[in-house]
Amino acid sequence: MTALDWIVLCATTAVIVGWGIARYRGARTMDGYLRSGNSLRWPTIGLSVMATQASAITFLSVPGQAYEDGMRFIQFYFGLPLAMIVVSAVFVPIYYRLKVYTAYEYLESRFDLKVRLLGAGLFLVSRGLAAGITIYAPAILLSAILGWPLHLTIVGIGVVVLLYTVVGGSEAVSQTQRQQMVVILAGMVATGFVAFGKLPAGVGLGDAVSLAGALGRVNAVDASFTFHDRYNLWSGLTGGFFLALAYFGTDQSQVGRYLGGKSVTESRLGLLFNGVFKIPMQAAILFIGVLVFVFHVFVAPPVFWNGPALAAARASADGPAIAVLEDRWAGDVEARRQAATAFMDAEHTGDTSAQNAARAELTAAQGRMDETRTLAKAAIHAAVPTAETKDADYIFLSFALANLPKGLLGLLVAVILAAAMSAVSAELTALASTATMDYYRRLVRPDADKRHTVRVSRLFTLGWGLLALAFASFASLVDNLIQAVNILGSLFYGTVLGIFMVAFFVKRVGATAVFWAALVTEASVFACFLFTDIGYLWFNVIGCFGVVGLASLLQAAGGSRRRLNPGSGAAG
C-alpha cells in the first residue's frame, strides 16, 4: 500500500472508531448499553441491520464466489424480503409489547425457563463460533497487505473491535454502523467502476455480460430443482426464507438492532428498508466478481490464488511438477483468451454460427482450465501439506492489491475493516446481552441493579471477544467463508425458529413438548449435515418443521396443557 492508501485507511477508521467512542462512552444505563435507549430512527436501523449482516466476509468472499461459481449465490437471498414482512408483521410487535431486552425472554413468558435457556444457548453456541469466522476474514486481508503473521492481524482487529464495543455498547454499534455502511457502499461502487474500467479496450459492459454468460457466470436464477443443489430458485425462496426468518426474527445480533428503535413503526421501516435493498446490493457485489472474472479472461490469472502457498509449493521438492502444471495452465489461459476474442468478434459481426462455434471452444477451454486447476491444487497440497489450499477468498483480494489505484486500495481496506467491525461488534453485543439477561441476571443475580448489569455486560463483551479470537484461529480450516458462516447458522437456526413458530402459532403446545422436540430436531439436523448431501439451506426448513411437527405430536401424545399461557400468542 502507498502512503496515500495508509492515510485514507487510518483517517477513515479513526473517524469511525473515535466518533463511536467519544459520543457513546457515556452509555452507562442498561437501556442505552443493551437496547440503544430506544432512540433509533428507521434509516439508522435499516443501515445497522444491513451492516450487521454484511461483514467483511461479504466483500472478500462473495466476489470470489461469483468468480468461481457465478452469480447463482444471489438466490440465497430470495427469501429475505418475504422474511422481512413476517418479522415486521409478527415478531416486532410482540417484542415491543413485552419490552424484552433479548428475543429469548419471550420464550420464558410463553413457555418456561428451560425453553428460554435452550433458545439462548443455541444462539450463544452458533453466534459465538460465527464471530470467530467474522474476525478471520479481515485478518486475511491485513495479513496479505502488511505481510504480518495471520494470528497477529487476528489479534489486532479483535482489539480495535473490542475497544469501542466494550466502551460504547449497543448504541455506539448502531450509530457507527450508519457511517460504516456509507463507507462500505461508496467503496464497493468505486471498486465496481475500477473493475469495469480495467477491462481491455473494446470490451464493453454488454460484451462482458455475454462472455461471462457463455462461461456460466451469469447464472443468477436457476429454476431446476434438486435437494443436493445448494443454490436454486426453490431452495432460495423456501430455505432462504426460513434462514432469514430465523436470523432476523430470533438471532439476538439482529433483534438487538431493531429493538433499539424509537417505535414499532421505526423498527418495521428499518427492516423493510433492508428487504428492498439487500438483493440489489448482493447482486452488485456478485457482479463485481463477474467483472473480475472477465478481466482475468484477458489478463492471465495465477493457477492458485493463495500466493504464499503457491510460493511455498514452488520452493519445495515438488517444484518441478508445479512448474509443469503452471506451463500447462498458461497454455489453457491463452486458449481461452483466443476463444473469447473469437466469440466477441462473432458477436460484433452478428455471425451466429461462428459465435456458437466460439462458444463451444470457450467452454472447452474453461473445462481444461478447471481440470488443470484441480490438479494444481492437489499438487500444492502434496508439496506443502500444511499450506492452506482453499483459495476462493483470495481472488478479490489479489485483484484489489494488483489493480486498484492509489488511495482506493486504502478505502477498500477501510471498507472491509468497517464491515468487520460492524458485524463483529453487533455479534459481541448480542452475545453479551444474551449471556447477561438470559443467564446471569436470570440465574445468578436476579436482584442486580442496572449499573451492575452494565458492568457485567461489558465483561461478557470482553469475554466473548476473547473467545471469538480463539475460534478465529480455526477458521482457516473452512472452504469458503461466506458459505461456512451460513452453513453454521443453518445448523441451528431452523430449530430456534421452530421454537418461536410454536410459541407464536401453536397455542396448544406447552414447554416440555417443545423442549424435547427442539433437542431431537437439533440432533436430526446434525445427522442430516453429517450423513446426507442435502443442500444446507434445507436444514432451516427441516429444523423449523421438525420442531413444530414433533412438538405437536408430543403434546397430543402427552395430552397435557398445564404449561399453556394463552395470553401470549401471536399478534399482528
Place this chain on the structure above:
Amino acid sequence: MSDDDAPVWTPGDPLLPVDSAPPGDPPPPIDAPPPFLGRWRNVYLALALTEATIIALLALLTILASGCAP
C-alpha cells in the same frame, strides 16, 4: 363543544349518539378484528412486488446472457 363538555357515556347508552353516526354502513362491532395486516398491508404488498420484479429481471438477465434467448 369541547371534549370536556361532551356527555359522559354510561353502560346501556348506545356506543355513538344516534345523530352522530355516519350515514350508510352500520358501525363495525366493537370487538371486530383489525383488517389483515392493517395499514401496513399495501407496504408489504409493494415490497413483495418489488422483489418479484427483481427476480424476474435477474431471470431475464440469466436467459439473455446464456445465449438461450429465442
